[in-house]
Each structure stands twice: as C-alpha cells, then as structure tokens.
Amino acid sequence: MENIVRLTNVSKVFADQKAVDNISFSINKGEVVAILGANGAGKTTTILMMLGLVRSTDGEVMLFGTRPNQKEVKERIGCMLQEVSVMDGLRVKEIISLVQSYYPKPMGTADLLAITGFEKRDWNKRTEKLSGGQKRRLNFALALAGNPDLLFFDEPTVGMDITARKNFWDTVKSLKDSGKTIIFTTHYLQEADEVAERIILFNHGSIVEDGTPTDLKNRLSSQRVSFQAVENVSLDMYRKLPYCLEAKQVEGRVTLVTDDADELLNVLIANKLSMKQIEVHQGKLEEAFSELAAKKEVM
C-alpha cells in the first residue's frame, strides 16, 4: 500500500496558542479521510501544514515521501480551502487554463467541465460575476485542474444547496474510484459518515479517535435491539440479561439498549425468548459525538 501522507509528532504553536499538539497519523493511497472536530480544534492548521502553507513548530510532515513544499509534491496535490477567493478580471476559462499550465499533466478542460458540473455558458463569465455557488464550483475546478493524486477539501459544502452537495460527494466518490486520495473536513457529520472510510477526530489540537465511521459508532454509541414481544416477559427480566443496558416497551414493542447487539441477540435466542420483527439499530455518529462530548468535551 503506497503511503501518501505521514505526520510524526507534529505540533504548531501560534504566538501563545498551541493549535496542534503532537499529532501522528499516516494516510495511504486511495483513502477518503474526514478530519472532524469542534471549531478551533486544529483541523485547518493541520491541512495547511500538509499543504506546506504553514510550517510545523515541531515534528515531521511528509507527503509522497518528501517535504510538502517541494515542487514534485505541489504538482501532485490540489486543494479547496475555506476562504473563497478567485482572481477578479479573468474569465473562468482563462483562470482555469492558467492553472492547468502550471502542471505537467493537467486534467483536460472537457473532463473538468463534466466533473465539476460547470455550465458551458458560465465558462466565459468573468469571475467577479459568479454567484457564491459558482465560485465554489470554480474553486473545485481549480483544485482538480492539475489532475492531482491527493486532494484537500476544507469544509467544501458550506453554502451549497442539497443538490449541489449531493453532486459534490458523488464526484468525490468517483475521484476515489479513479485512485485519488482525499482528505476533507466537515461539520456535517452525516457527510463524514456517508463518504469517509476513516475519521480522524481532533479535540483541542490532539487526535482523540481514528477509525472507520462504524468503529467510532460501535465504540462510542449504544446500539438497540427491538422486537415485538410474543410472550409477556417483564422488563426487569430483560434488564438482568448480560449485554442489556436498558429495556423499555412501547405498545408491545420492546427496545433493549446494548453495547453489543450481536451478543445480546445470542443471549435472547439462548434464553428461548420468542420475538417477532427483530430490528437492530446502530447508533448515529451524532450520538457517538455527544457521548464523546460528555467524556472529553469534544464538539
């Protein structure tokens, strides 16, 4: 597996503020990774260090086995940052062909149009005439113009409507399928849950969790097993079962809260409890985060 990003004991101090505190992680080719955390947790600073735009105070940041500020790295990365700023006075097609010209193997204009969903009639517009959504689309096109192997998106869907957001993430999935590595931040947890294969969770400059969305949900949130009770069994009986944390009943349907739904189902079956219409509900990422918030002051 080709290593694309490696951070080793990286810290960043701004004046008297420790923004990033001794973090380490590595990312392999083709991974789609979400960096999550509350405002000010250190996500953007970490991305800027990976882009070579901010120097770490301590530790080592390596991209493609070398320093991020090297030309051969810059030719392989693309980014869409939070601040939307594009050069005024140029037409969309001019700024795109300018950026394409910086790269040895840029993405073709037809592909860029198709991937970013730019309307051909907007291609001739001057950038200052673009709407907010069109400016974000232009930033997306500029991130892809060099046909990079590694893409960074810092809160890419802020200000996008629901359709634009869905199209954006569908595109990200197809970029992943074409072998690109993608790192993004978002405050929309559902996006991270649906798109990311891995979540790195920041809290006050440190990494507090690193795993798949399912890992995080299993580790941090409770699952529920619910069923239609066939026999009249008291809730206290369920509460005494191993792996059952809580039991409640609404209109004949029993819901058991558990930290291991598989084991609890085994126990229910071993106890020959008759059940109909069994459902297992996994916790949501929001619940996992609330649980962490209670424990570690995250989000």
Ligand SMILES: Nc1ncnc2c1ncn2[C@@H]1O[C@H](COP(=O)(O)OP(=O)(O)OP(=O)(O)O)[C@@H](O)[C@H]1O
């Ligand atoms: N250039 C800077 N100078 C001084 N302090 C900074 C600078 N950039 C970031 N910080 C501070 O570092 C901390 C981490 O900021 P960062 O922007 O990395 O957080 P974030 O997780 O991206 O937050 P958000 O979700 O709000 O974008 C914050 O306390 C912030 O005020």
